Amino acid sequence: MITSDGARLTVLDQTGTYDYEWSEFAVMRGSDGWLYVGATGGCSCNYFDSNLMPEDVVKVTSWQDAANRAQRWAAGEDYGTGELYGPYLEDEKRAGMDLAERLAKTQPPAFDPAAVVLDGEVSS
Helix, strand or coil: EEECCEEEEEEEEEEEEEEEEEEEEEEEEEEEEEEEEEEEEEEECCCHHHCCCCCHECCCCCCCHHHHHHHHHHCCCCCCCCCCCCCCHHHHHHHHHHHHHHHHHHCCEEEEECCCCCCCEEEE
16 A cells, blocks of 8 residues: 555556566555655566655646656656656656656546545545
């Protein structure tokens, strides 16, 4: 289970490159109703849900913010701080652009009150 600041996160959309070494970026909805992004990578012996740390997750202000951070991730920047950690291959660049395009189509709201979960109950 992915969590951040006490909110359980559900992946709405994700992208990445997958081989022995993999890299993945995801847009997630929190049980608090907010939109989050996160990215991590690893080897074939682990996976996104187990590798994503709380410091890898950022609450975003809009789907546009999420799309911008996906593009920054694809360019080899830290999507939270902007620090450059190296250029990605064309596969990552295309994956980030594809995710940004999908977000432009789906336009998930920054906050969805229907997604809020209080004491195990979904709000209405």
